[in-house]
Amino acid sequence: QAKNKGGACFSFFSAEDDDLVEERLFLENDLRQAVDRHELLLHYQPQIDLESGRLVGVEALVRWQHGQRGMISPGAFIPLAEETGLIVPIGEWVLRAACIQGRKWQQSGMPPVRVAVNISTWQVRQPDFVDMVEGILDESGFDPQLLELEITESAVMDNVQEAVRILNIFQQRGISLAMDDFGTGYSSLSSLQRLPLSKLKIDRSFIREVTSNANDAALTSSVIALGRTMGLGVVAEGVETEEQLDFLQRMNCAQVQGFLFSKPLPANEVSTLFERSFVSSSAPPPVASEK
Numbered sequence: 376q377a378k379n380k381g382g383a384c385f386s387f388f389s390a391e392d393d394d395l396v397e398e399r400l401f402l403e404n405d406l407r408q409a410v411d412r413h414e415l416l417l418h419y420q421p422q423i424d425l426e427s428g429r430l431v432g433v434e435a436l437v438r439w440q441h442g443q444r445g446m447i448s449p450g451a452f453i454p455l456a457e458e459t460g461l462i463v464p465i466g467e468w469v470l471r472a473a474c475i476q477g478r479k480w481q482q483s484g485m486p487p488v489r490v491a492v493n494i495s496t497w498q499v500r501q502p503d504f505v506d507m508v509e510g511i512l513d514e515s516g517f518d519p520q521l522l523e524l525e526i527t528e529s530a531v532m533d534n535v536q537e538a539v540r541i542l543n544i545f546q547q548r549g550i551s552l553a554m555d556d557f558g559t560g561y562s563s564l565s566s567l568q569r570l571p572l573s574k575l576k577i578d579r580s581f582i583r584e585v586t587s588n589a590n591d592a593a594l595t596s597s598v599i600a601l602g603r604t605m606g607l608g609v610v611a612e613g614v615e616t617e618e619q620l621d622f623l624q625r626m627n628c629a630q631v632q633g634f635l636f637s638k639p640l641p642a643n644e645v646s647t648l649f650e651r652s653f654v655s656s657s658a659p660p661p662v663a664s665e666k
């Protein structure tokens with residue numbers, strides 16, 4: 376069936392690429408064992424509040440420390456995990472690890488930090504998804520108010536009614552919900568309005584050229600305005616330059632995340648960032664807190 380270009384099985388690869396097919400099978404096999412072998416780990420990327428200039432949250436991002444191949448980024452294995460259903464156990468591991476770490480931060484006396492966890496469409500469709508999340512919260516003792524689940528438009532749009540039901544349960548538990556990669560999907564505004572969201576995350580692809588591409592600038596400012604109208608927080612992801620930051624500040628974007636502030640970091644490096652002011656705001660921090 377590999378000869379059938381565009382066929383259902385290996386449609387990501389060209390017909391000739393037997394090597395890639397083989398590579399994929401190797402990777403899939405290894406990925407199946409990655410959780411048991413403790414090869415997955417989380418890095419955390421700071422989210423900065425633009426008004427205070429302070430770190431207010433982190434996004435947990437999974438990495439795979441492969442025995443032979445070294446560190447593999449999620450872009451290289453999450454799609455495979457989603458195609459094979461392995462995202463379900465991997466996603467559960469991620470949520471558990473993030474909640475355990477969140478609880479450690481909570482106990483270490485740092486200011487409260489919200490921990491955002493990416494949830495894939497597959498996970499949301501599992502009949503025991505709600506129980507799984509509740510179980511991990513109980514088990515870890517992590518404050519639900521500090522947990523944020525990042526979902527995508529595709530996870531909710533093909534069954535809005537069911538998504539609303541599930542997300543309402545989370546909302547009642549105090550868990551926040553963010554719409555990830557916003558602008559890349561097809562959500563209708565009326566469906567969006569029915570979801571108990573607390574945040575929209577503007578996809579990096581719109582921020583990249585926000586200062587040079589008029590369409591990206593228009594979309595970005597519309598999403599910021601939409602968020603304000605709907606009473607939702609807005610986070611811009613992938614902020615890399617001062618110019619992008621300046622644009623977002625002028626548009627009154629609430630939060631930012633990107634390499635300009637920090638790459639995703641190991642957990643132990645996050646705690647050192649609390650004292651820091653990431654943005655030179657109009658009101659400088661009191662002298663006493665400057666080190």
Ligand code: C2E
Binds near residue numbers: 437448453462614
């Ligand atoms: P995402 O959720 O949109 O996460 C943001 C991605 O953008 C991260 O890539 C992050 O490192 C990257 N990024 C952040 N700031 C910048 C920047 O300024 N410039 C550039 N060039 N990139 C930036 P990462 O860690 O490679 O993750 C890629 C995607 O993999 C994530 O996109 C998310 O969709 C998925 N992913 C990561 N961890 C998980 C997970 O635990 N579960 C699931 N289901 N998906 C995950």
Ligand code: MG
Binds near residue numbers: 555
């Ligand atoms: Mg995300």
Ligand code: MG
Binds near residue numbers: 555576578612
């Ligand atoms: Mg995102």
Ligand code: MG
Binds near residue numbers: 556578
């Ligand atoms: Mg994105």
